[in-house]
Amino acid sequence: MTSPQSMWPTWLPLREDLKNLSPYGAPQISGVLHLNTNENPFPLPQPVVEAISTRINQRIADLNRYPDRDAVLLREKLANYINLLSQTSFSKENVWAANGSNEVLQTLLLACGGPTSLALGFxxxxxxxxxxxxxxxxxxxxxxxxxxxxxxxxxxxxxxxxANPRLVFITTPNNPTGNVLPLADIFRIAEAAASISALLVVDEAYQEFSQEDSAVTLIGQFPNLVVTRTMSKAFAFAGARVGYLVASPEVIDAMFITRLPYHLSSLTQAAAEAALDNQELLQAEVQFLVSERQRMSSVMTKAGFSVVDSQANFLLFAGFPDSSSDTWKYFLDRGILIRDVGLAGFLRVTIGTVAENESFLTELLKLRP
Ligand SMILES: Cc1ncc(COP(=O)(O)O)c(C=O)c1O
Structure with a gap:
């Protein structure tokens, strides 16, 4: 579905600045290998499926009631999870959760963006x-x-x-490239942002796949630092739609202003709580995906492709003879859906299961430079 300006009817009072936009989204095609949206390829382990079902079942009879509007238990569990990973001491006052980190970002921009603001990204x-x-x-x-x-x-x-923006965005590991920004560099950016009273938003959707320390460890020094995270990747929980941010309590207070009332359903909260109670089981494959990433990168590099050094669950690569769009189609014709991220000469592939990765490598090696 595309929506060029001329297609919109005159009776629809759509904002002028939205009329040329098309809906965002990667193609969803069935019957092919999905190596295009950086999902975790492993279905949830059976004990976790059971734990989530039990927790949801306990809440079903109460669906006549609105959910906990502040998702207190979930935010406590997320704070504990971050504290365990990063040796921090956050509480629910430092955590905001929503339907995916995209919603977190939107709620943040509703609070701190707008026509009189300015956002900068790289x-x-x-x-x-x-x-x-x-x-x-x-x-x-x-x-x-x-x-x-x-x-x-x-x-x-x-x-x-x-540029003197109000918001600065950094993604690390970066999507679509996979490379990380060292914590010392994030420190310098946070310092620069603080000096002009800007908020630094560090998007760490892929942090669990990385060796670099999380920017949450800098929040104590920089109240203007916001770190967004997601359960979609390492937790294999993309379908549940749970993202969160970690920040100073004042940022969380601002999120309460712009969030919709009862934005996170009882079922989502229940599922995420149970997932967090089973975090080791759910993240059991993270190290495997890291080792597969390393293996694939090495096979691809040895075959003559150039591969960006990634600390995420995907690889950006170049060196195929045809254009990105033709090569994307080449893979699709062979039942493999990867991502054309709009960078000429590059394509991005998500790390999948061994069988999926082997299918991809087999077809890729036929394009050896
Ligand atoms: C860098 C980055 N941030 C945020 C997201 C959104 O994640 P979520 O599923 O939590 O909305 C993605 C998803 O691919 C991502 O790549």
């Missing part, structure tokens, strides 16, 4: 950031990454200070 990065900015009528400016996709930190700080 391209290429997660394309939903500028999209949510646009939807919330927040002007967006793009800084740029190096041709290798790393961030020149001095240039980034300079860009922040000259």
């Amino acid at each position: 391209t290429p990065s997660y394309s939903v950031h500028p999209l949510i900015a646009q939807i919330t009528a927040t002007p967006w400016i793009a800084g740029f990454r190096e041709p290798t996709f790393s961030l020149d930190i001095d240039a980034a700080v300079e860009k922040i200070l000259t």
Whole structure:
């Protein structure tokens, strides 16, 4: 579905600035291998399925009532999870949860964005950031990454200070490139953002696949630092739609203003609570996916493709003879759905099961440069 400006009827008072937008989303095609949306390929283990079913069953009779509007238990469990990973001491006052980290970002931009604000990100990065900015009528400016996709930190700080945004976005590990920004560089960006009273939003959707310390460890020093996370990737929980942010209590207070009342259903809260109670089981495959990422990267590099150094559950690669769109189609014709992220000469593949990865590699190696 596309929506060029001329298609909208005159009786629909759609905002002028939205008329040229198309709905966001990767193709959803059945009967093919799904290596395009960075999901965890492993279904939930049976004991976790049972734990989630039990927890949901306990809540079903109460569906006549609205859910806990503040999702207190879930936020406590998320705070404990982060504390365990990062040796921090956050409480529910530092955590906000919503239907996926995309909703978290939208609620944040509703609070801190808008026409009189300005948001800055460094391209290429997660394309939903500028999209949510646009939807919330927040002007967006793009800084740029190096041709290798790393961030020149001095240039980034300079860009922040000259552009003077209210919000700065960093994704690490970055999507679609997979590379990380060292914590020392995030420190410098947080410092620059603080000096102009801007909020730094660090999107850590893929943090569990990375060796780098989380930016949550800097929140104590920088009250202007917000870290967004998701259960969609490492927790294999994309279908449940649970994302969250970790931040200073004042940020959480602001989220209470712009969230919709009862935004997180009782069933979602129950499922996420049970998932967090079973976090080791749910994340049992994370290390395996990391080792598969390393194995695939090495096979692809040895075959002559260039592969961006990734600490996420996907790889961005180049070196195939035809265009990205033709090569994307080549894979699709062979039953493998990967992602054309709009970077000329590059494609992105999600790490799947061994069988899925082997199918991908078999077809890729036929394109050996
Ligand atoms: C960098 C980044 N942030 C956020 C998200 C959104 O995740 P969620 O499923 O929690 O909305 C994604 C999803 O792919 C992502 O790549």
